[in-house]
Amino acid sequence: MDRICSRKWLVNVAAALLIATITLYLVLSSASGYSVLPLEKSSASAHPSSTHAADTGFIHLHPEEHSDRPPRTTQLFWNITKGQRRPDGVTKPVYLVNDAFPGPTVEARSGDTVIITIQNQLGGNEGTALHWHGLRVSNEMDGVVGVTQKAMMPGGSFTYELRIPDDQSGSFWYHSHFEEQRADGLFGAFVVHRAESEVEPAHIHDHVYEDDRVLMVGDWHHRPAPEILAYYRDWKNFKIEPAPDSLLLNGRGYFDCSRAVPARPLDCEVVEVPKLTLTARRTRLRIVNTGSSIGVSVSMEGYSMTLLTVDGGSAALSQTPASGVGILYPGERVDVLLEAISAAPGQLTVALDRENMRFPNLALSPTQHFPLETGDALFAIPSQEVALNTVIDLSAAFGSSLTSTKMPEKADTTTLLYSTISYLAEYENRPKGFINRTSWDLSATQAPLSDLARSEWPSHVDALILSVHQGSWVDVVLNNMDDKGHPFHLHGQDFYILALHEADRAGLFQTYNPFDAAQDPPELNLRTPLRKDTVYVPSMGYVVLRFRAQSLGLWMFHCHVLWHQAVGMAMALEVVPSG
Ligand SMILES: [Cu+2]
Numbered sequence: 292m293d294r295i296c297s298r299k300w301l302v303n304v305a306a307a308l309l310i311a312t313i314t315l316y317l318v319l320s321s322a323s324g325y326s327v328l329p330l331e332k333s334s335a336s337a338h339p340s341s342t343h344a345a346d347t348g349f350i351h352l353h354p355e356e357h358s359d360r361p362p363r364t365t366q367l368f369w370n371i372t373k374g375q376r377r378p379d380g381v382t383k384p385v386y387l388v389n390d391a392f393p394g395p396t397v398e399a400r401s402g403d404t405v406i407i408t409i410q411n412q413l414g415g416n417e418g419t420a421l422h423w424h425g426l427r428v429s430n431e432m433d434g435v436v437g438v439t440q441k442a443m444m445p446g447g448s449f450t451y452e453l454r455i456p457d458d459q460s461g462s463f464w465y466h467s468h469f470e471e472q473r474a475d476g477l478f479g480a481f482v483v484h485r486a487e488s489e490v491e492p493a494h495i496h497d498h499v500y501e502d503d504r505v506l507m508v509g510d511w512h513h514r515p516a517p518e519i520l521a522y523y524r525d526w527k528n529f530k531i532e533p534a535p536d537s538l539l540l541n542g543r544g545y546f547d548c549s550r551a552v553p554a555r556p557l558d559c560e561v562v563e564v565p566k567l568t569l570t571a572r573r574t575r576l577r578i579v580n581t582g583s584s585i586g587v588s589v590s591m592e593g594y595s596m597t598l599l600t601v602d603g604g605s606a607a608l609s610q611t612p613a614s615g616v617g618i619l620y621p622g623e624r625v626d627v628l629l630e631a632i633s634a635a636p637g638q639l640t641v642a643l644d645r646e647n648m649r650f651p652n653l654a655l656s657p658t659q660h661f662p663l664e665t666g667d668a669l670f671a672i673p674s675q676e677v678a679l680n681t682v683i684d685l686s687a688a689f690g691s692s693l694t695s696t697k698m699p700e701k702a703d704t705t706t707l708l709y710s711t712i713s714y715l716a717e718y719e720n721r722p723k724g725f726i727n728r729t730s731w732d733l734s735a736t737q738a739p740l741s742d743l744a745r746s747e748w749p750s751h752v753d754a755l756i757l758s759v760h761q762g763s764w765v766d767v768v769l770n771n772m773d774d775k776g777h778p779f780h781l782h783g784q785d786f787y788i789l790a791l792h793e794a795d796r797a798g799l800f801q802t803y804n805p806f807d808a809a810q811d812p813p814e815l816n817l818r819t820p821l822r823k824d825t826v827y828v829p830s831m832g833y834v835v836l837r838f839r840a841q842s843l844g845l846w847m848f849h850c851h852v853l854w855h856q857a858v859g860m861a862m863a864l865e866v867v868p869s870g
Pocket residue numbers: 776777778850851852855856860
């Protein structure tokens with residue numbers, strides 16, 4: 292009798308366990324199948340790298356290991372390969388540096404020499420090269436295929452010897468400058484810490500922070516970049532850039548699989564929304580837009596943001612602390628000081644600007660939220676006054692005061708440029724980028740121009756090459772003839788932004804010609820201009836840039852929207868010896 296009873300009891304327990312298991316399975320499988328924001332769930336289907344216990348979602352920096360040591364030389368070895376990854380749940384072949392996506396973060400200090408030997412292990416016939424965005428390295432190390440080097444072919448290697456100037460520190464990044472590899476993940480962060488002995492503007496020096504972190508933000512396409520470019524170049528698509536599918540923070544995002552359309556099947560798994568954690572009361576956050584075409588705004592609930600620097604460590608000031616910053620365009624960087632104003636968990640919000648998304652992608656959430664947690668040790672700083680829901684306007688920021696010895700009242704040469712993307716019958720109605728009616732055809736420049744005699748350049752590339760003397764001051768007036776903005780990046784030197792003008796009447800160009808005596812010149816900011824290496828030129832407006840030509844060689848100047856650059860919106864600056 293006892294045995295029968297106990298057997299019945301066992302059967303009941305087993306049945307109950309079975310029902311519980313089935314229920315749990317149904318709950319979990321429906322969560323992983325349909326929930327858009329599965330905050331807490333089994334890690335079984337999550338991306339492996341997002342489940343790491345110590346993971347904060349940010350890239351941690353170590354200024355204490357660099358600021359008070361003497362300059363040194365370090366050697367790195369990087370293998371470039373390609374592999375399948377699921378950055379946002381959707382499988383895609385991405386570029387890997389030493390098996391990592393994004394590539395490893397480089398940390399150095401001003402005056403260091405970083406030697407990086409790159410092995411191309413991509414196989415097939417695919418070349419590559421890396422560019423060190425914003426770093427003032429010697430011209431032959433600039434990594435631009437067709438200008439400063441040949442593409443490094445599979446099985447080959449190339450050694451970049453990066454001598455970081457004694458007076459350069461800040462937030463940089465590296466990325467491929469060959470075809471469209473940047474859009475498929477060949478990039479990483481590069482931070483140069485300031486030596487303690489260097490003088491720093493007071494508004495930065497007065498701030499203390501306990502943590503120093505990087506956040507790379509960028510749009511993301513599920514299809515390989517060559518397909519995106521082919522779409523953009525197709526005359527049937529009216530020169531409208533394809534909207535991205537997703538966005539990534541330090542290489543991770545989340546895509547709602549149920550939004551995939553049958554016409555474009557995806558290998559999609561629901562992944563956890565990446566969580567972000569900040570443990571310090573004050574953090575220096577270096578935000579890099581690593582995307583292909585879209586501007587981003589970033590805001591953080593529970594934190595105030597104070598502008599510190601823009602691009603490669605140039606001081607920048609704006610109004611009172613805000614709760615966000617933007618719009619940051621591809622290639623641009625901004626360093627902000629984050630101060631906790633609330634100990635409660637909040638969220639980080641990224642909003643993608645719609646300017647380069649005229650055909651909306653219904654699968655994309657243009658504004659995305661990521662849970663932002665605070666560490667145990669965190670407590671709010673009560674004295675902070677933050678205008679909530681305000682965003683630091685980078686186009687209205689200004690730099691620290693310049694003395695007249697730093698920049699002359701007048702430049703030695705002035706260049707007038709007009710840029711546009713048009714589609715003309717003679718080019719089969721494909722979009723083509725022009726600067727002063729020249730267009731850079733990258734596929735035609737396999738031999739680097741730096742290896743060729745000047746007289747041979749025109750037969751290799753039909754593009755504008757502006758020659759200036761080393762040490763001379765150059766003004767560039769760049770008029771944007773398009774009804775959308777373009778973030779232009781100059782290699783090898785920083786420029787001051789003396790004027791920036793956005794057309795204030797829709798449909799009306801407001802250009803500036805400094806050689807037209809009848810036109811009133813705009814007001815130039817000669818005392819507190821922002822110093823940058825990437826500038827957003829507003830639609831139908833213009834910028835006036837001034838820089839001192841520094842390093843000898845050929846330096847590209849191009850739109851950092853990858854699709855615009857790929858269809859020719861590029862030119863070069865040639866710095867020749869003076870006298
Ligand atoms: Cu552009």
